[in-house]
Amino acid sequence: MTSKAIALLAMVAVLLGGANAECPNQCSGHGRCSNNAMSFSTATSTVPRIQLPTGGTYSQYGWDTANVKKDSCTCFTRLEEGNTVYAWQGADCSERTCPYGKSWDAAPHANDAHDIQAECSGRGLCDRNTGTCECFPGYEGKGCRRMSCPNDCSGHGRCKTLHEIAKLRSENTNWSPFTEFDYASVVYDSAWDAHKVQGCECDEGFKGADCSLVECPSGTDPMGGPGATSGRECSGRGICDYGSGVCSCFETYGGDKCEIQKQSYL
Secondary structure, eight states: OOHHHHHHHHHHHHHHHHHHTSSGGGGGGSEEEEEEEEOOOOOOSSOOTTBOOOSTTBOTTSEEEEEEEEEEEEEOEEEETTEEEESEESTTSOEEOOOEEEOSSOOOOGGGOOOOEEEGGGSEEEETTTTEEEEOTTEESGGGOEEOOGGGGGGSEEEEEHHHHHHHHHHOGGGGGGOSSOGGGOOOOSSTTTTTOEEEEEOTTEESTTSOEEOOOOOOOTTSSSOGGGTOGGGGSEEEETTTTEEEEOTTEESTTSOEEOGGGO
């Protein structure tokens, strides 16, 4: 082999070695190296920013053939909610992306809608090492898409969405004596928060936002005023200790429900 041929082979080897190291950190093994820029979608109420753009000059991998950017990484993808989104991000594709959801309070965009798709729904921080959301207090679930129930309902109730609570109310015939409305027709299906906001459905004997209050017994007001049927505890004739569930009756009343007017005061 001539010296000229050897020099040519050496040059090819150098070029090949450079080709393997063109992109930052060789895209960390999580992307493709090209001379076109990785492109993102414009976030809307149905499309997250990390979704691959389609049509026009965009390739099937996500880079824009019309946007030349030498030695650029276009990161690999994953499927989420049926959409093809980037699984990695960063100049060298070393950072994971996190699940997304409708933002709780994004700035308004088209038609003044504020529910654009956002990573962790705008209610958490993305752990770039694991690709999981660290939700802010009061939020939970994949992509921090739901509000959590206060204190997990204190072990005395079940956490349900507004949709579930409305459905249960519409099926509860016990409401009939207390309302003139057609409670059976109550629905809460299509509102933006129907499956996002949750509340506690307390077990019998407990009440409060987190079901931590012990209800006191109640009955008919011995004086004929509003009692248990009007939502009054202790028959409307005492104060409830929500820590113990015991009534502290007013001076002239007695019984565990304060349902008795003491004879000495009659």
